[in-house]
Amino acid sequence: MIKKADIILLIIILAVGIPLSVLSLSAGTSGDRVRISLNGKVYGTYPLDEDRVVKVSAGGHTNHITIKDGQVSMSYSTCRNQVCVNTGAISKTKDSIVCLPNRVVVEIISHGSGKSGAGGDADVISG
Amino acid sequence: MSSQADTRGRRTSRNTRRLAFGAMFTALALIFSYVEFLIPLPVPVPGIKLGLANLVIIIAIYRMGFKYAFTINCVRIVASGLLFSGVFGMLYSFAGGILSLLVMYGLYRTKLFSMVGVSMAGGVIHNLGQLITACLMVSSIRLMSYFAVLLFSGLISGILIGILAYHIEKRLPSDIR
Numbered sequence: 001m002i003k004k005a006d007i008i009l010l011i012i013i014l015a016v017g018i019p020l021s022v023l024s025l026s027a028g029t030s031g032d033r034v035r036i037s038l039n040g041k042v043y044g045t046y047p048l049d050e051d052r053v054v055k056v057s058a059g060g061h062t063n064h065i066t067i068k069d070g071q072v073s074m075s076y077s078t079c080r081n082q083v084c085v086n087t088g089a090i091s092k093t094k095d096s097i098v099c100l101p102n103r104v105v106v107e108i109i110s111h112g113s114g115k116s117g118a119g120g121d122a123d124v125i126s127g
Numbered sequence: 128m129s130s131q132a133d134t135r136g137r138r139t140s141r142n143t144r145r146l147a148f149g150a151m152f153t154a155l156a157l158i159f160s161y162v163e164f165l166i167p168l169p170v171p172v173p174g175i176k177l178g179l180a181n182l183v184i185i186i187a188i189y190r191m192g193f194k195y196a197f198t199i200n201c202v203r204i205v206a207s208g209l210l211f212s213g214v215f216g217m218l219y220s221f222a223g224g225i226l227s228l229l230v231m232y233g234l235y236r237t238k239l240f241s242m243v244g245v246s247m248a249g250g251v252i253h254n255l256g257q258l259i260t261a262c263l264m265v266s267s268i269r270l271m272s273y274f275a276v277l278l279f280s281g282l283i284s285g286i287l288i289g290i291l292a293y294h295i296e297k298r299l300p301s302d303i304r
Contacts, residue, residue, distance in 0.1 A: 002243050
């Protein structure tokens with residue numbers, strides 16, 4: 001049932017996949033700002049240490065992003081799958097909450113270095 | 128003259144049979160899509176699923192050839208998109224489905240791999256295609272943190288589906304092709 005080529009293919013996939021996975025999973029540092037993007041454009045940036053609820057509404061979709069005790073979560077979304085709400089709270093720079101149906105992305109960035117964080121992630125793809 | 132008509136008649140009947148089997152495969156693939164839509168796996172990451180519909184597609188590649196497998200897959204994606212997952216879901220399904228079909232057919236043609244290897248590669252490529260589409264949709268590379276999860280889930284579900292497909296294909300009557 002299983003041929004030698006299958007095993008070789010599996011080893012190749014693992015050899016490429018595991019280092020990439022380690023790179024993509026490597027823990028982020030604790031950030032201090034929250035960046036919310038809508039349709040790929042920055043909607044707003046908020047400090048992580050001030051509790052608030054940000055309401056994002058566009059094209060009939062609404063998302064509520066709650067910043068509380070240094071953590072961010074998607075507390076409400078009109079999307080069907082609710083994956084963003086179930087993601088839970090995030091607080092590290094590599095974490096993000098994504099609501100694909102409503103095209104809302106919540107990311108944590110560290111002070112004044114949103115660019116360097118994005119550069120680090122770009123290496124994940126090219127590598 | 129009569130023998131000519133006879134061959135033509137036999138060819139028509141073979142084409143009709145293929146059409147019927149193709150339609151049956153499509154219906155089965157659509158049912159599998161529905162089952163997966165009904166019973167989502169309890170994980171917080173979108174896109175992790177067994178890929179039951181791929182079972183049908185792999186067997187279609189082996190038994191009916193590329194044209195049939197491609198058509199079955201496209202009809203299934205459009206129908207399940209309209210019925211269950213919505214237009215966005217359809218877009219992801221197309222990205223993953225077409226990409227994995229091309230890769231699986233390519234591997235099948237090399238004759239080097241078993242169904243398990245073909246299906247394994249298909250599962251991985253399917254998830255990568257969806258992940259890249261998702262990244263393009265939200266214009267964010269951040270999503271790549273799902274990479275590890277989707278890679279291994281694609282690998283494991285691909286292998287499982289491949290083993291299933293191997294055993295099912297072996298037991299299917301040989302005139303289904």
